[in-house]
Amino acid sequence: DIDRDRFVETMKRQAEIGANENGGLDRLTLTDADREVRDWFRDQLDALDLDVRVDEMGNTFGRRPGASDDGAVLLGSHLDSQPNGGIYDGPLGVVAALEFLRTLEDEGIETERPVEIVNWTNEEGSRFQPAMMASEVWAGKTSVEAAYETTDGDGVRFVDALERIGYRGDTPAEPQGPYDSYLELHVEQGPFLERGGHDVGVVTGIVGLQWGEITFHGEANHTGTTPMQYRNDALVAASDVITGIRRLPGTLGDRTVATTGDIDVEPGSINIIPEEVRFTFDVRDPDDDVIAEGLERIKAEMRAAAEREGVDWEYEERMSAASVDFADRCVSAVREAAADLSYDAREMVSGAGHDATHAASVCDTAMVFAVSEGGKSHTPDEYTSWDDCHAAAETYANAALRLAGV
Amino acid sequence: DIDRDRFVETMKRQAEIGANENGGLDRLTLTDADREVRDWFRDQLDALDLDVRVDEMGNTFGRRPGASDDGAVLLGSHLDSQPNGGIYDGPLGVVAALEFLRTLEDEGIETERPVEIVNWTNEEGSRFQPAMMASEVWAGKTSVEAAYETTDGDGVRFVDALERIGYRGDTPAEPQGPYDSYLELHVEQGPFLERGGHDVGVVTGIVGLQWGEITFHGEANHTGTTPMQYRNDALVAASDVITGIRRLPGTLGDRTVATTGDIDVEPGSINIIPEEVRFTFDVRDPDDDVIAEGLERIKAEMRAAAEREGVDWEYEERMSAASVDFADRCVSAVREAAADLSYDAREMVSGAGHDATHAASVCDTAMVFAVSEGGKSHTPDEYTSWDDCHAAAETYANAALRLAGV
Numbered sequence A, B: 001d002i003d004r005d006r007f008v009e010t011m012k013r014q015a016e017i018g019a020n021e022n023g024g025l026d027r028l029t030l031t032d033a034d035r036e037v038r039d040w041f042r043d044q045l046d047a048l049d050l051d052v053r054v055d056e057m058g059n060t061f062g063r064r065p066g067a068s069d070d071g072a073v074l075l076g077s078h079l080d081s082q083p084n085g086g087i088y089d090g091p092l093g094v095v096a097a098l099e100f101l102r103t104l105e106d107e108g109i110e111t112e113r114p115v116e117i118v119n120w121t122n123e124e125g126s127r128f129q130p131a132m133m134a135s136e137v138w139a140g141k142t143s144v145e146a147a148y149e150t151t152d153g154d155g156v157r158f159v160d161a162l163e164r165i166g167y168r169g170d171t172p173a174e175p176q177g178p179y180d181s182y183l184e185l186h187v188e189q190g191p192f193l194e195r196g197g198h199d200v201g202v203v204t205g206i207v208g209l210q211w212g213e214i215t216f217h218g219e220a221n222h223t224g225t226t227p228m229q230y231r232n233d234a235l236v237a238a239s240d241v242i243t244g245i246r247r248l249p250g251t252l253g254d255r256t257v258a259t260t261g262d263i264d265v266e267p268g269s270i271n272i273i274p275e276e277v278r279f280t281f282d283v284r285d286p287d288d289d290v291i292a293e294g295l296e297r298i299k300a301e302m303r304a305a306a307e308r309e310g311v312d313w314e315y316e317e318r319m320s321a322a323s324v325d326f327a328d329r330c331v332s333a334v335r336e337a338a339a340d341l342s343y344d345a346r347e348m349v350s351g352a353g354h355d356a357t358h359a360a361s362v363c364d365t366a367m368v369f370a371v372s373e374g375g376k377s378h379t380p381d382e383y384t385s386w387d388d389c390h391a392a393a394e395t396y397a398n399a400a401l402r403l404a405g406v
C-alpha cells in the first residue's frame, strides 16, 4: 500500500523545481533546474540509506539489497522535462519507485532480489538527440564517447553540460551486475485510457520511431524584385515537405503518426527570400517496415521539393529506434497486479519512447501507464488526477513486489 | 563628371562600417553600426559646409543653398542594411548624392535651386515595420507618435532605439520649406537590366505591396502518442498557407510576386506538436487591385487551413503601400540625362519599395537604377561593377543638375 498523502506531497515537491509561470516545468536535461531536482533526488536516496551511484552519463542509481544476490529489479524513470512540459510525465514514475522503496522500508519488508531505483539522464531528447540517450549508452547500444560529443542547439556539448552541473559520475555507464527485470511507470501521454474509461494501462511494447532533420539551402534575394521563376526558396521547399509529412499517416499504416515539430529559417526577414531552412520530423508506427517506408517517402518528397525549387538538400538522422515487445512475464506481473487491485486495465502499445526501450535489451521489461486526461503531454496542460496517479503507483508497486519476491 | 576614384573610395569606406565576415553588411537600422555610419555621414556633410539637420525620426539632411530660394531638389537614399545585406543597395544612392555635391563644390557650380541630401532612417523595414517608415512620417502619411511606438522582434521601441544611438533630432519630421523634386539612385535589386544588357534604369514608378503576419494558435501535445485526428497543429496550417502563397503568382497577375520570409514556431521541439506558429508574407504587383485580390486569397487560405487543422488564426497587417507613378518631368530628366551620356537605358517599374514612394506624395519624383548582377540583393552576393555604379551616378548627377538648374 502506497501512502497516498506522502506520495502526493512528493509529487508536488518535485514539481516546484523548474516550475514555470504556466503551471508546467522548464527542467530541460543538464540545466540548473535539472541539477536541482537531481540534488533533491539524491537526498531522498540518502535518506533511505541506499547505496547511491552516479554513472558517466549522469544516470543515478540507488540500490537496496535483497535477501539474495540474484539479479536486481530495476525501477524508475526520468526527472527531466520538455521545454514548458508537464509535471507528471517521467517524474510520476520516479516518485512511484521512491514511494515503493519508502514503503518497503516503513514496513520492514525484505525482498528476495535487490531492488534498484534509477533516474535516467536526458530521456526527453528535446535538448540533445537522441532521446533516451543515457539508457541507450547503459544498454551498450551506443558509446559514451559518441553521446558526449552530441551538441545542443547552441553548440554546447553533452559532456560539458553534464560536467557543468556536476553529474559526470565515475561508475561506468553499463549494468553493474545482473538485472532480473526493469519496470517503469509513466503517464500514457495519449488519450486511449481516458477515452476507454480505464484505470491503468498495461504496456506490452513500444512503437518504433524515426527522427530526422532536413536542411534546404536556397538563395537569399529580394522578395520584391526577384521574379518567381528565378527563385531558390528554401522555405517553399520545406513547406511542401511538411505538408507531405502531414499526409503520410493517411496513406501508410492506420497507427502511423508523423510530425514536424521545429523549423528555423535564415535570414528570417519579411522581405528576403529564405536562404536556409532547417526542420525536423518524427515518424512512428508499431511496425518497423511502415516506418522504413515512411522515411523513404519523406526523402522522396525532400528530393522532389528540392528539385522543384532549385535548392540543395541535406539529411541528417536524429534518432532511429526499432519497435519493442516487452517480456511476457513482466507484462503478466503488471496485468496480475492490476487485477489483484481490481483496476480496469487496458493493454496497449506505447506511442512514446521510454528508457524501457533500451532496458528491454538488458533484461525482461514492462511498463505501467497512468491515465492522461485529454491525452495531453509535453505541455503544462498535462494532467493526471491524484486518484489515477495513485492507482498506477499501486499497480506498479504490486507488480514490482511480484518480480522482487518477498 | 563624377570623380570615379573618390566615388569608389567613398563606397568602400562606408562598406567598412558594419562589415561582416561574408563580405556583406550587418547594419540594421538604429544599431551601433548604423550610429557609426551616420556619424561618418555627418562628418562628410560638415566637410562640405552644408547646413545639417537631424529630424525627430533621425532623418539627416544637409542643405546647399541655391541662387534662388525656390523649392529645393532633394537627393539621397538610405545607409541602413538588411541582416547580412549587400554593400551597394541604398548606400550607393547616398554616396552618389554626396559625390554630386562634392563635384558642385569642387567645380564651384552654383545651382539655381537649393540642393539637399538626405539619409532616411529605417528604409529596410527588417527590424521595424513598415519599411520606409521615416520618409512616410516625413511625408505626413503617418504620425511620429505611431512610428515611435513600433517595436522590433525583441520588443524594443523605435523611439528608445533612436535615442540610444543619439539620433532623435529636434527638427520636426516634415518638409522644411518647399521641395521642387526628389531624385533617388538605388541598385535595381532585380535581374532585368543585366539580362537586357542595359547600362542604367529609368524608373517610372514603384509596385504596390502588402505585408502581413499570420499567427496560428494550436495545441502542444506529444508527437508519438497523439493520434493524427486529435491534433491541432499550427505548423501544418502554416505550411498549407505558405505553399498557397507560393501558388498565388501563377494564378494572379503575371507581375505578381509573393513570399514568406520569416517563420517562428513554439515550443519548437522535435517531439512536440507545434502550438503557435507566426509567419510573414509579402505580396507585390504594379496593379493595386491584384494586390487586394491576393490579400483576400491569402486570408481565405488562412481561414481554410485554420478550419482544417482546428487552430485559431490571427492576422496583423505589417505594411500596405499603393503603387506609385513618378512625375513625367522627373522621369524625363533621368531619360535625357542617360541619353546625353549615351547610356543604354531601360524604363522600368521598381519591384522594391523605396523612400521615393513617400517623397512622391510631397513633390515630383523619379529614380535611377544601377545594374544588379544576377539580380541579387539583400545578400552579401549583391554586386554592381564600379563601371555600372559610375554610369548610374553620372546619369543621376546629370538628371539632378537638370532639375536644380545652373
Ligand SMILES: NC(=O)NCCC(=O)O
Pocket (backbone or CB within 6 Å): A123, A124, A125, A131, A132, A189, A351, A352, A353, A354, B222, B224, B271
Ligand atoms: N515519453 C516521452 O515523451 N519520451 C520522449 C521521447 C519521445 O518523444 O517519445
Ligand SMILES: NC(=O)NCCC(=O)O
Pocket (backbone or CB within 6 Å): A222, A224, A271, B123, B124, B125, B131, B132, B189, B351, B352, B353, B354
Ligand atoms: N529597396 C528595398 O529593398 N527596400 C526595402 C523595402 C522593400 O522590401 O521593398
